[in-house]
Amino acid sequence: xxxxxxxxxxxxxxxxxxxxxxxxxxxxxxxxxxxxxxxxxxxxxxxxxxxxxxxxxxxxxxxxxxxxxxxxxxxxxxxxxxxxxxxxxxxxxxxxxxxxxxxxxxxxxxxxxxxxxxxxxxxxxxxxxxxxxxxxxxxxxxxxxxxxxxxxxxxxxxxxxxxxxxxxxxxxxxxxxxxxxxxxxxxxxxxxxxxxxxxxxxxxxxxxxxxxxxxxxxxxxxxxxxxxxxxxxxxxxxxxxxxxxxxxxxxxxxxxxxxxxxxxxxxx
Amino acid sequence: xxxxxxxxxxxxxxxxxxxxxxxxxxxxxxxxxxxxxxxxxxxxxxxxxxxxxxxxxxxxxxxxxxxxxxxxxxxxxxxxxxxxxxxxxxxxxxxxxxxxxxxxxxxxxxxxxxxxxxxxxxxxxxxxxxxxxxxxxxxxxxxxxxxxxxxxxxxxxxxxxxxxxxxxxxxxxxxxxxxxxxxxxxxxxxxxxxxxxxxxxxxxxxxxxxxxxxxxxxxxxxxxxx
Numbered sequence: 001x002x003x004x005x006x007x008x009x010x011x012x013x014x015x016x017x018x019x020x021x022x023x024x025x026x027x028x029x030x031x032x033x034x035x036x037x038x039x040x041x042x043x044x045x046x047x048x049x050x051x052x053x054x055x056x057x058x059x060x061x062x063x064x065x066x067x068x069x070x071x072x073x074x075x076x077x078x079x080x081x082x083x084x085x086x087x088x089x090x091x092x093x094x095x096x097x098x099x100x101x102x103x104x105x106x107x108x109x110x111x112x113x114x115x116x117x118x119x120x121x122x123x124x125x126x127x128x129x130x131x132x133x134x135x136x137x138x139x140x141x142x143x144x145x146x147x148x149x150x151x152x153x154x155x156x157x158x159x160x161x162x163x164x165x166x167x168x169x170x171x172x173x174x175x176x177x178x179x180x181x182x183x184x185x186x187x188x189x190x191x192x193x194x195x196x197x198x199x200x201x202x203x204x205x206x207x208x209x210x211x212x213x214x215x216x217x218x219x220x221x222x223x224x225x226x227x228x229x230x231x232x233x234x235x236x237x238x239x240x241x242x243x244x245x246x247x248x249x250x251x252x253x254x255x256x257x258x259x260x261x262x263x264x265x266x267x268x
Numbered sequence: 269x270x271x272x273x274x275x276x277x278x279x280x281x282x283x284x285x286x287x288x289x290x291x292x293x294x295x296x297x298x299x300x301x302x303x304x305x306x307x308x309x310x311x312x313x314x315x316x317x318x319x320x321x322x323x324x325x326x327x328x329x330x331x332x333x334x335x336x337x338x339x340x341x342x343x344x345x346x347x348x349x350x351x352x353x354x355x356x357x358x359x360x361x362x363x364x365x366x367x368x369x370x371x372x373x374x375x376x377x378x379x380x381x382x383x384x385x386x387x388x389x390x391x392x393x394x395x396x397x398x399x400x401x402x403x404x405x406x407x408x409x410x411x412x413x414x415x416x417x418x419x420x421x422x423x424x425x426x427x428x429x430x431x432x433x434x435x436x437x438x439x440x441x442x443x444x445x446x447x448x449x450x451x452x453x454x455x456x457x458x459x460x461x462x463x464x465x466x467x468x469x470x471x472x473x474x475x476x477x478x479x480x481x482x483x484x485x486x487x488x489x490x491x492x493x494x
Contacts, residue, residue, distance in 0.1 A: 151395050154412050158394030194412055194430075196392060 003114040005107055006238075007136035008171075011152030013123030015144045016173035019209060020231075021120040022050045023220035027235035029084035030220070033115040036075065036085040038107075040132040041122035042097055045089035052216020053078065053086050062090035065102045071109055080221065095127045100134035107135040116238075125159060133160070139168035140200060145175055145186040150194055157197060169200035171234065176205045201234035202245055203227050272300040276387060276401045282345075284316045290326060293317075301337060307418060307437045311400035314343040314361075321350040327358055384421065393417070393431060402438060413453050419443070429455075441478050450474040450485060457483060 008021045018041075025037040039047035042062060048054040059074040064087070071087075078084040090097065107117055121132035133139070139160050143153040153170070160166040172188060179185035188202065206227040212219040220231040233243045272293075273284045283300075287293035301308050315330075322330075322344070331341050343361035346352060355362035385403035395414025399405060404421035415431040417423055420438040422445070429447035434456040436443030441458035449471045455462050457476065462483035473488040 151414050154395035155414060158397055161394075194410075196410075 003111045003117045005117045005135050005137045006140060007119045007121055007132050008140045009121035009129060009132060009156060010142040011156040012149045015142050015149050017142050018046045018050050018120050020142050020171060021047060021118050022218045023231040024235055025084055025118050026218045026220040027232045028116050029081040031235060034083040035116045036110060036114050037118045038087045039089035039120050040128060041120060042089045043094040045091050047120045048088040050213050051086055057088050060088045060090040062093050062097045065098050098131050100130050103131050104135045133165060136165055139165055140171050141168045142171045142173055144173055145191060150191055154195055167197045169198050170195060171201050173203045174205045175202050200237055201230060203230045272296050274402055276403050281311055281400055282314045282316055290320050304438055309338045310398060312340045312342040314345060316345040317351060319347050321348045322354055324354045324357060327354050445476040448473045
C-alpha cells in the first residue's frame with residue numbers, strides 16, 4: 001500500500017486550498033481509503049479549523065520535525081470516518097521551522113500506512129510552498145475564475161514544471177454559471193486557454209461551503225449540496241473513475257445539471 | 269579592440285571578456301552593462317573570462333555589483349584554475365569554455381544567403397518566465413500574461429501574445445513583433461512603448477513596427493512586401 005502524495009496549492013491566497021484539502025480528504029476516506037491530511041501552512045494554520053478538529057490538537061508538525069513527539073502522537077483521528085487523520089501545523093512558529101527535506105522524510109514514514117497523503121500548501125512561492133511541494137507525487141492547482149488567481153496559477157504551474165513535478169491538475173473553485181452566461185466571469189475554456197493543463201474538477205459557488213467551514217463539518221459529508229457532490233466527483237476521478245464534468249446549479253429547489261463538454265487542456 | 273562582447277549561445281546569454289587584465293576589464297564590463305541596462309535588467313548571464321585569474325573577493329564584488337543592476341550571474345567560464353576554484357567555492361556553475369571561445373566564428377550556412385542569429389522555443393511561456401536574447405526570438409506557443417521577452421532583434425510568436433515583449437531592445441528601431449493573436453500587456457520596440465488598444469473581437473495575425481515615431485499594428489497580408 002504505497003501512498004499517493006498529493007499537494008494542493010494555488011499561488012494566490014484564499015482560493016480554496018484548505019477547503020479542498022479537507023473535503024478531498026473526507027471524500028476519499030468516505031470511499032474506504034486510508035487518508036492523512038497535513039497542514040503545511042505553519043504560522044497560519046487553518047486545516048484543523050475547517051475539519052473541526054482544532055480542540056484536539058496536542059502535538060503538531062513542528063513538534064514531529066523537531067523530535068518532541070513521535071509521528072503517531074501528532075496524528076488526530078477524525079471520528080466521523082473510518083480512516084481519516086490530520087497532522088496540524090504549528091501556530092506559534094513560521095515556515096522556516098520546517099525544510100523541504102523534513103517534509104520528504106516525514107511523508108516517507110507515512111507511505112506504507114496510507115493510501116493518500118494530502119498536503120495543504122500555503123499561498124505564495126517561497127519556503128512554505130517549497131516545503132509542501134517537495135514530497136509531491138501529484139499536484140492539484142486550485143484557482144478561481146478571476147484574472148489574478150489565474151495569473152498566479154500560471155506562475156505556479158511554471159514553477160512546478162521547472163521542478164519536474166508538473167504539469168499538475170486544475171481545480172476550478174467558485175464557478176458561477178449565471179455570471180459566465182452573462183459574460184461577467186471567465187469561463188472554463190477561457191481559463192484552460194491560458195493554463196493548458198488537465199482539469200480535475202469544477203466546484204460551483206455554494207453558500208453551504210461557508211456554513212460548513214464555520215461549523216467544522218466539511219461539506220463533502222453532505223452529498224446533497226452542490227459543492228459536496230462536486231468534491232466527491234473529484235475524489236472519484238482521483239481514484240481513476242471517469243466522471244463527466246457538470247456545472248451544478250440549484251434551480252427551483254432541484255439540482256439542475258448542465259452538462260458541458262469541457263475541453264481538456266493538454267500540456268503543450 | 270572590443271574588450272567585451274555579448275552573445276546568445278544556445279539558450280543563454282554569455283558575456284565574453286577579451287581583455288586579459290581584470291583591472292581594465294572590470295570597468296569596461298560595467299560600462300557595457302550600463303550602456304544597455306534595460307536589456308540586461310532581470311537577465312541571467314554567464315561570464316566567460318578566458319584566462320583571467322579571479323579570486324573569491326573579485327567574484328563577490330562582481331556579484332554584488334551585478335545584483336544592484338538586477339543581473340543574475342548564472343555561471344563563470346574560464347581556463348584559469350584559480351577562477352575555477354573561486355567559482356566552485358562560491359557555488360557558482362563553472363566549466364572550461366572549450367567550444368564557447370570561438371566568438372569570432374560565424375555559424376556555417378550551406379547557402380550564400382546571410383542569416384541572423386535567432387533562438388527558437390517550442391513552448392508556452394508562463395507567468396514569471398522571461399527570455400533575454402541579443403538576436404531574434406521565435407516562439408511556437410503562447411506568451412502568457414506575466415511573462416516577458418526582451419530581444420535585441422525581432423520577436424515572432426506563432427501563438428497568442430498576452431505578456432510583455434520588447435523587440436530591438438539593444439537600440440534597433442527597425443525591429444518588428446509578429447503574433448497570431450496580438451494582445452500584449454505591453455509592447456516595446458527600441459525605446460517606444462505601446463499598450464493593447466483593448467479587446468478586439470476578431471483575432472488575426474498582426475505585425476507591429478515603428479512608423480513615424482508611433483507603434484503601428486497592421487494585419488498580415490500575403491501580398492504585403494517587406
